Amino acid sequence: GENVEQHPSTLSVQEGDSAVIKCTYSDSASNYFPWYKQELGKRPQLIIDIRSNVGEKKDQRIAVTLNKTAKHFSLHITETQPEDSAVYFCAASTQGSGNTGKLIFGQGTTLQVKP
Amino acid sequence: GAGVSQTPSNKVTEKGKYVELRCDPISGHTALYWYRQSLGQGPEFLIYFQGTGAADDSGLPNDRFFAVRPEGSVSTLKIQRTERGDSAVYLCASSLNVNSPLHFGNGTRLTVT
Numbered sequence: 685g686e687n688v689e690q691h692p693s694t695l696s697v698q699e700g701d702s703a704v705i706k707c708t709y710s711d712s713a714s715n716y717f718p719w720y721k722q723e724l725g726k727r728p729q730l731i732i733d734i735r736s737n738v739g740e741k742k743d744q745r746i747a748v749t750l751n752k753t754a755k756h757f758s759l760h761i762t763e764t765q766p767e768d769s770a771v772y773f774c775a776a777s778t779q780g781s782g783n784t785g786k787l788i789f790g791q792g793t794t795l796q797v798k799p
Numbered sequence: 800g801a802g803v804s805q806t807p808s809n810k811v812t813e814k815g816k817y818v819e820l821r822c823d824p825i826s827g828h829t830a831l832y833w834y835r836q837s838l839g840q841g842p843e844f845l846i847y848f849q850g851t852g853a854a855d856d857s858g859l860p861n862d863r864f865f866a867v868r869p870e871g872s873v874s875t876l877k878i879q880r881t882e883r884g885d886s887a888v889y890l891c892a893s894s895l896n897v898n899s900p901l902h903f904g905n906g907t908r909l910t911v912t
Contacts, residue, residue: 685857690841718900727803727890727903728842773841784855785897786832789841 686711688776690790698798703764705793707774708756714776717750717757718787722771731772732759735779764797771795801825803904805891811910812881820876820907824893831874832901833866834890842890848874849897881911 687710697703709717718733734741734748734757741748745764750757761768771794775787804823812818824831829850834842844858848868856866863881868874878885888908892901 688841720903727905730900730902733900775841779898783897784847784849785830785894785899785901786844786847786855786858787842787901788844792839792841 686714686776686778686788688774688788688790690774690793692793693791694794694796696796696798697764699764699766701764703759703761703768703795703797705759705772705774705795706756707758707776707790708754709776709788710755711776711778712755713778716777716779716785717748718775718777719748719759720773720775720789722773722792724770728773761795764795766797766799769795769797803891803893803902805889805904805907807907808905809908809910811912814881814883814911816881816911818878818881818909820878820889820909822874822876822891822893822904824872824874824891825902826872828893828895828902829871830894830897830899831868832892832894833874833876834892834903836888836890836906838887845876878909881909883911885909886911 715736720728722728747760774790831848833845836842847855851871863879866876888906890906892903
């Protein structure tokens with residue numbers, strides 16, 4: 685089955701700096717890669733996702749890149765703010781007819797943005 | 800509109816007892832997923848429903864865990880003979896279909912004493 689590895693486990697940056705979180709996946713059939721942000725005691729919330737037919741997607745200060753050949757994808761946050769502090773999870777799934785769409789998650793990255 | 804609703808938000812039970820956790824998905828969402836999240840870990844897949852049927856239960860850890868979705872909407876996760884190792888946050892998620900993003904509920908924090 686699918687296995688998703690995420691690095692680093694913790695990341696501390698100064699406000700205004702960029703943050704990058706990286707994930708690798710094992711199943712070449714995976715075609716959907718979302719990122720979730722989870723604040724302490726709250727639900728995971730989708731912040732951005734990418735499908736395997738594109739290599740990059742951007743939404744304001746957040747971007748995700750995907751390298752299908754190498755089976756890795758990354759989250760980039762620019763101009764970080766203290767409110768970006770949270771745990772970030774990457775995930776992978778196989779969508780489409782005959783599939784479940786279930787997400788397999790990485791272990792999470794705790795991002796701390798220091799003011 | 801209303802998101803995924805889970806009840807109770809917290810449940811404390813004694814070892815060996817039976818518990819039921821409820822999930823009310825977003826209206827119209829046909830796909831429903833249960834996950835378990837231990838402290839400091841990512842959510843771990845348990846079971847997936849498409850409509851009323853459990854299409855993938857490969858993540859259920861053993862036969863003490865069971866889930867139903869009799870009318871294709873609300874789902875109940877049932878745990879028999881609870882063990883201390885079952886303590887975790889149980890998350891429910893729903894999506895419009897298998898090609899759509901998953902939306903999570905706030906979870907039920909289960910503590911087995």
